[in-house]
Amino acid sequence: MPPVLETRGLTVRFGGHVAVDAVSCAFHAGTLTAIVGPNGAGKTTYFNLMSGQIPATSGDTLLEGEDISGLGAAGRAQRGIGRAFQITNLFPNLTVAENVRLAVQARGRGAASLFSLWSRHRDWIERADHYLELVNLSGVRDTQAAALPHGDKRKLEVAIMMALEPKVFMFDEPTAGMSVDEVPVILDLIRTLKRDGGKTILLVEHKMDVVRSLADRIVVLHNGKLVADGDPATVIASPVVQEAYLGQAPKREAAHG
Incomplete structure (x- = not known):
């Protein structure tokens, strides 16, 4: 191929x-x-x-x-290249759920009309919650991203990249700065993608x-x-x-x- x-x-x-x-x-x-x-x-x-x-x-x-x-x-990124950085790249003042929802919206196609806006917004929230569940962050969905510990920030970054549904996933030292206990979670996420x-x-x-x-x-x-x-x-x-x-x-x- x-x-x-x-x-x-x-x-x-x-x-x-x-x-x-x-x-x-x-x-x-x-x-x-x-x-x-x-x-x-x-x-x-x-x-x-x-x-x-x-x-x-x-x-x-x-x-x-x-x-x-x-x-x-x-x-x-719009064409399908997803990138996670050595240093987390998030919207720190938004909640965990809002960070992922923005990625879901960015992935969506077409402008929302007044009549479809609410249903689409509800769909965006549901899809964002789906990705948060995959990375075990549902319990902190309403927490401001800046308040997360480092390991959870890395998980959130992975959730954002998954929500963008890229053709290529690029991880730059995904375990950098993580504790021994946090590393397996990120590796398991990568294995899930694989x-x-x-x-x-x-x-x-x-x-x-x-x-x-x-x-x-x-x-x-x-x-x-x-x-x-x-x-x-x-x-x-x-x-x-x-x-x-x-x-x-x-x-x-x-x-x-």
Whole structure:
């Protein structure tokens, strides 16, 4: 099947520094791809390029075969790219339910007439409550988002992204800053999305135990370049990853006999 999301020679330069260097990669439905690499490898910058947060110096981004390189973040979100950030990106002064309801409304099509407004508003509320239930936030639906603990803010961000029903789910270090008790909740949410079987999920994550438990495929960036791409066991064991990502000298195979 053709890829849902694809980059071709994607490059960005900041002055004389090449942060992402001609990265070509395709991402397919039904696959969770982990993008890993050492600090400064270009992982989040690559995410920013694909989601339209920053413009590319050169190269293209395609969504379902359509070149979306000229679109900014809002345009790409409307086309179906969902992005969750390292730092939560919410409306802090709105309630939990209002945050999700706005996402449901944004996903809706067509202008509401005076006669249909009430029924649509009721439908938006019901759908928002559905997503809040999925992330176990129903009990705090009327709480101001700013008052939530960090873990609940991350769950709310996932609920908002789910409400937008994107074609591509992008998680940038979803467990960053979370306590040990909070991490499993977010990972279970990602597993729920993955079980759908039709989602295209991209994950930037430093914790290799998280990567091993979730990823179908690992892409490794180093100094802005794509240096490895394949199934988790093969990529993690590869000499280039042992050296570039794990900071270890390549291991010699033990002799057998």
